[in-house]
């Protein structure tokens with residue numbers, strides 16, 4: 001059986017001693033009769049990178065939307081910086097505006113083309129300033145969405161599964177890009193993801209949302225770039241356990257092998273496993289794309305959203 005989720009008393013304010021970038025106290029969100037977030041507490045320090053995991057429907061996006069100001073919340077319960085930006089799973093570029101105009105959408109500054117160009121250069125899209133969104137690849141479009149977030153100089157960057165629709169290689173490149181942007185600009189980050197390995201690769205702290213509360217907190221002390229060594233694997237197993245995915249004890253160091261996606265149980269899916277290990281979701285592992293992963297790369301333990 002998966003380990004039961006042990007509620008934590010309250011997510012600890014992180015390393016920084018300054019005032020929190022995000023402070024949530026006793027926040028409850030209901031849709032009709034359904035309580036999605038229940039008396040929730042959360043602190044995110046300035047410059048801290050937090051990942052939020054949880055089963056499908058656990059309320060991750062609801063929390064992110066609240067922090068983004070897209071859903072109203074009482075100021076005494078939810079406090080965030082004024083400068084916020086959100087990147088969603090879909091890049092949400094307006095097809096009738098050139099890339100640079102999408103990046104500066106809503107900005108008042110008269111220097112907007114210059115700002116857009118600088119931000120696009122930072123995400124490696126300096127050559128696509130005048131392109132139309134329809135001519136961008138999925139990864140390029142998502143980089144343009146990141147540039148649009150960057151020009152707002154956010155103190156809080158909210159990422160709602162921004163890499164979920166990208167292929168594995170592009171996703172790895174995006175991980176590196178996001179980390180380098182985060183290092184350069186140091187916003188507080190909340191990353192909602194279904195991918196346990198992505199969370200471990202990127203975050204300082206990982207939270208698991210369950211039953212309307214932040215039920216688990218794991219600090220990630222591994223140095224970046226994060227290799228898929230024993231500590232990484234142990235944390236991965238613990239997190240998957242918290243999420244209800246049974247994990248076999250490690251028996252060897254054989255390379256990971258691909259397990260074809262199955263109908264998710266409780267919205268959870270783990271895509272990679274060792275060939276000799278009993279597979280999750282009742283599947284037996286078989287060799288497919290194979291290959292290990294390094295430098296914070298993804299072993300592909302995914303929740304809910306499935307493989308992409």
Ligand SMILES: Nc1ncnc2c1ncn2[C@@H]1O[C@H](COP(=O)(O)OP(=O)(O)OP(=O)(O)O)[C@@H](O)[C@H]1O
Pocket residue numbers: 031036054055056057058059060061062063304305
């Ligand atoms: N505007 C809404 N009206 C009614 N119910 C809603 C609304 N928004 C979200 N919900 C419900 O709240 C619950 C949490 O939704 P939310 O999208 O926050 O979950 P999630 O953890 O992000 O899910 P997923 O991982 O599948 O994206 C779900 O049961 C959803 O149906």
